[in-house]
Amino acid sequence: MSLLLISALATAQKNDAIIQTAQMQEALARGAIVWDVRDEKSYLEGHIPGAINIGEVGNVLRDPNKEDYIATEKIQAIFNRAGLDVNRDIVVYGSRGNPYVYFGLYTVNYFGGKQAQIYHDGIDAWKSAGLPIQKERATLPTISVTLVPQPQLLVTNEEMLKMAQSKSVQIIDARTPDEFSGRDVRAIRGGHIPNAINIPFESNWQDPDAAIKLSKKQVSDNSGMTLKSQEDLKKLYSGLDPNQDTVVYCQSGVRAAETATVLKNLGFKKVKVYDSSWLGWGNNLKAQVADETFLNVGALNAKMSAMQNKINQLEEALKAKNN
Numbered sequence: 001m002s003l004l005l006i007s008a009l010a011t012a013q014k015n016d017a018i019i020q021t022a023q024m025q026e027a028l029a030r031g032a033i034v035w036d037v038r039d040e041k042s043y044l045e046g047h048i049p050g051a052i053n054i055g056e057v058g059n060v061l062r063d064p065n066k067e068d069y070i071a072t073e074k075i076q077a078i079f080n081r082a083g084l085d086v087n088r089d090i091v092v093y094g095s096r097g098n099p100y101v102y103f104g105l106y107t108v109n110y111f112g113g114k115q116a117q118i119y120h121d122g123i124d125a126w127k128s129a130g131l132p133i134q135k136e137r138a139t140l141p142t143i144s145v146t147l148v149p150q151p152q153l154l155v156t157n158e159e160m161l162k163m164a165q166s167k168s169v170q171i172i173d174a175r176t177p178d179e180f181s182g183r184d185v186r187a188i189r190g191g192h193i194p195n196a197i198n199i200p201f202e203s204n205w206q207d208p209d210a211a212i213k214l215s216k217k218q219v220s221d222n223s224g225m226t227l228k229s230q231e232d233l234k235k236l237y238s239g240l241d242p243n244q245d246t247v248v249y250c251q252s253g254v255r256a257a258e259t260a261t262v263l264k265n266l267g268f269k270k271v272k273v274y275d276s277s278w279l280g281w282g283n284n285l286k287a288q289v290a291d292e293t294f295l296n297v298g299a300l301n302a303k304m305s306a307m308q309n310k311i312n313q314l315e316e317a318l319k320a321k322n323n
Helices: 005-017 021-029 042-047 057-061 072-082 098-108 122-128 155-165 179-182 212-215 230-236 252-264 275-283 297-323
Strands: 033-036 090-093 117-121 168-173 189-192 248-251 273-274 288-296
Touching: 021 090, 021 117, 021 288, 033 098, 042 057, 057 072, 057 168, 072 273, 090 098, 098 117, 117 122, 155 248, 179 189, 189 275, 248 252, 248 275, 252 273
Parallel strands: 033 090, 090 117, 168 248, 248 273
Antiparallel strands: 189 288
């Protein structure tokens, strides 16, 4: 094999957005910033040596009600205090299968990063490989970097309204089948954007039911959340044109970030995330909805009231037992 070809292959490997354990080790060796996006408790229980942490990324960087980014100046201050320089070589990780890891990658790219990668199997694969774990907090020197949003990487509500009318745009709904069909309503309305196709983000995993099985204790670990092989991922998205404009959405853009990254890794050239996703679309009564259903607030309040009554009864029963 020629040196030129070896160099080309090495460059191609380095440019892959999704990396494996060996590449994670290489990233550490070359001095990349390693960002652990998990909550602080999990981080301090054990993390990849040298990895920094600002807390659970979804809670720290997003408004809890709108699920949109907090003000750019606030994110900039958080990143600068942590030494998280988006202009540098960065690897983002968390637990295997956690879509918020992809949200972390998406955040770095949205604010100007161009060298970020993701370690999908994360801390789980690292531990399984018997590699060193650090429990003490790692820190980097503070920095002074100005974050510059890259709006061309996402789709706004206004743009989505226009794109939904175009037959030349591929729209992927990365939510569950129940959300897509309107059975699970998580905004004013349930349903999906007309002409969208439903490919749940869990379909990217070797076992799409891995999270459900884990919650029911049908499996002992999350190994099923490992990504499918490149060949199987190509089959999953074989009905789509990699050269066509493609928009991915979910509830708030988090699950969509994983699918968008997978598509880019497969060679899709024009992929964007609809940032507001279903929260933006379902709450906009001017937007057309397929399989439209409405949130029954009265029924929801009745269920919450019934649950609260049961909680009150349990608390009273515990008090009586303790007395």
